[in-house]
Amino acid sequence: MGLSDSILVRPINGKATGSRGRWWKITIGVLLITVIGLTVVAANIDTIVHHFINRSLERFLAKGGTLDAIDIQLKSGRVALDGLTVRPPEGFGKHPVLSLKTAVLDVEPGSFLSDEIVVEQLHLTGLSLVVVRDPSGRLSVLNLTRPDKASAKRQAGNGTKAQGDSSLPAIHVNTLRIEDLSVRLIDQMAGEQWAAGFGVDMAMDNLQLKDLLKRDIATGKCRIVFKDFKVDQPPGFSRHPMLTVKNIVLTTPGIDLGASNFPVNRVILNQLTASIEKNEKGDVNLQRIASLWVSGDADTNQDNDADAQGSKKNTAHATSAFPTLTFEAVRLDAIALQVLNHIDSTPTPWRAGFNELNIDLAGLKIGDIKKRAISLDDFQLDLQGVAVDQPAGFEKATLAAVAHLAVSAGKLDLTAPEMVIHQVLVKAPSATWIVPDDGISNLKQLKLALFGNDEPKSEDNAAPLEEQTAPHSQTRADLPAIRFETIEMEMGAMRYYNAAMEKTPLILTLTNMALAVKQLRLFEKKSDAPPGSAELSFELNQPGHLPTAYFDSFSSMGSLGGGMPLVNTQIRLTGLKLDTLGGLVPPATRTSLGASGFDADLQLALNRRAIHLTAAALSDRGINYEGIKVHGPLDDPEIKLGPIMAGALGRLSGGVFNLSKGALHAGVDIAESSIDTAKEFGSGAWKMTANLGKSILKTSAGLVTLDKDKVEDGFVGTTEGTMAAALNTVKDTGSAVGDGLHDSVSDVKGDKMIRKWDANIPARHEAAIKQAREALRQMPCPPMTD
DSSP, X not given: OHHHHHHHHHHHHHHHHHHHHHHHHHHHHHHHHHHHHHHHHHHTHHHHHHHHHHHHXXXXXXXXXXXXXXXXXXXXXXXXXXXEEXXXXXXXXXXXXXXXXXXXXXXXXXXXXXXXXXXXXXXXXXXXXXXXXXXXXXXXXXXXXXXXXXXXXXXXXXXXXXXXXXXXXXXXXXXXXXXXXXXXXEEOTTSSOEEEEEEEEXXXXXXXXXXXXXXXXXXXXXXXXXXXXXXXXXXXXXXXXXXXXXXXXXXXXXXXXXXXXXXXXXXXXXXXXXXXXXXXXXXXXXXXXXXXXSSOOHHHHHHHHTTHHHHHHTHHHHTSOOOEEXXXXXXXXXXXXXXXXXXXXXXXXXXXXXXXXXXXEEEEEEOOGGXXXXXXXXXXXXXXXXXXXXXXXXXXXXXXXXXXXXXXXXXXXXXXXXXXXXXXXXXXXXXXXXXXXXXOOHHHHHHHHHHOSOOOOOGGGSOOHHHHHSOOHHHHHTSOEEEEEEEEEEEEEEEEEEOSSSSSOEEEEEEEEEEEEEEEEESOOOTTOOOEEEEEEEEXXXXXXXXXXXXXXXXXXXXXXXXXXXXXXXXXXXXXXXXXXXXXSOHHHHHHHTOSEEEEEEEEEEOSSEEEEEEEEEETTSOEEEXXXXXXXXXXXXXXXXXXXXXXXXXXXXXXXXXXXXXXXXXXXXXXXXXXXXXXXXXXXXXXXXXXXXOHHHHTTTTTOOOHHHHHHHHHHHHTTOEEOOGGGSOOOSOOOTTOOOSOHHHHHOSHHHHHXXXXXXXXXXXXXXXXXXXXXXXXXXXXXX
């Protein structure tokens, strides 16, 4: 019994032991096979992945692509690519859509088991992206995949999308480096090829991609360099580039897209050159480029239609408040701009522009622009080589030029009640104003060439004087007061040429122009703000061998830009010769005045209610002449004109100095009675009342038409009956003898007095300047006009 029991038990135990041994051997075998397989795969993973990538590129892309080599090191977590190329679709040229010289990715292997993947470094070198739009408007980047694959992708996209949060893991990149990234856009739709492009170098630390959909993205220290910008002219324009930029450098200590503030250490824009051009057809290059790209292509619209509803849902998120941008320093270095107009300018185009602009900003903050939340701590501007050509048909001397402009300011804040500009300095400004015999000046001709024949609103529709001068409280409330501590102009020059008035053109040349303004205020709301001051001076180079005349003005003024300013002004003009004014003063007026040169002074007091202006002249014969008196309320002043002013304004407005019986008489004996004539004529005054909102030149038309038969009609026709003339104050001094007029009384009396008067012009002007300064000092502030 016991024996048989023992015999039965052993086989059973032996069978169980053998079974367990076999399963153990199978498990070991599977593990060995797996390890061997993984070892073989690991040993050949580069070849396997390389083959898979190249096969996928050929399978899914329209024209395929290639990858030269790949290096995968599983143990260290490194992947390196060499020579990746994506070929362009058919009809999009020969440039690869994407090419990459090298890419190195180092990942911490253990991070794949955590909630955040840690990338030690991502280094891209020689990355190039070329986007081409073909003649039919298709974009190359939207036509990379094969048609069957693209259709399958769209069908898959129409399926139910996963709900809930994104399944993408968070990524932390310790170091990101991009070298020699090139982006280029080529357009073939306009008939001729147009291109634009730029390069990028980037160094970024601690890039954190936590939730892309919620903009939970942050970076550490970052430096980005955009370089070699180039934008071609669109078809139909000149061949030189429309825009070039050597580089734009941006450095920041870190950016958090979810934060309310973006700090930037420095932005440097270096050597920007731009050209705005108008061709023979009247098209502008900027408008042409905008028209080429304003509508987009069909592929883009088709792809965007699928997400239209989603975009509407995200509108509230997209229009969230923009964060404040804070820049420690911004520098625009060596900026150049030119504007070209090819209309009516054959063979060379009309040009305007500047050679170099430098701007330095410190502490710039840009917040809510709608609330004018813009401020900076320091501002420096330096502009050189400004020039504006004459329009076609005029002499080639520049219409206007400025050798140097400098502006400096301290803290500026658009939300503050006042902004202060420390200094504005203008060196060697010049201008040339030409009116040819057809009356169309160079300024008007230039306006017509650039902007067309857009006539301004007629005077009949102009706002009344009350509306023009009334302060616009709502507009001024939106603007801070601006105070200029100093405005200076040095070595200015201006030339005025008018051939439309007389057979002999009028030429006025002003040189050594200087301007000095202190504490000028714009949009000042305080009525008790202290006045500013202004001084303007120039030399008048008179024609031929005539001496130089001198002009100086001294003013104290209230705020500008908020209605009629408060002004006290003293003006002195010394050594003006009638020959300089040419046809403005006709021969009869010269003869009756009995002088060839004058010193003049003018005093002006202007406040918000009334005006008080007086001007007088002293001739080289020692005779005082009343020039002009304007006195009374702004809407109805009394204006009295003496002979000099009447003659000048009359000629400018088209009047003719008429000599006839019953009016002013002149003859061979005028030399003997010239002094008396001048005194009598100077005591007579033209009186008129007119709205200052109308041009004085227009209201004075016909003023010096002394013929009694015509003067009444002339007054009514040009001033609507608002003037009355006192012709009877002018006495007869002789009999009319037709054209027998002497050229100048000085020829009879001798030139010695004239030469002495000419030699003393500088000394007299120095004395006049002292007198003007003292007179201005004694003028009350606010100005008194009663």
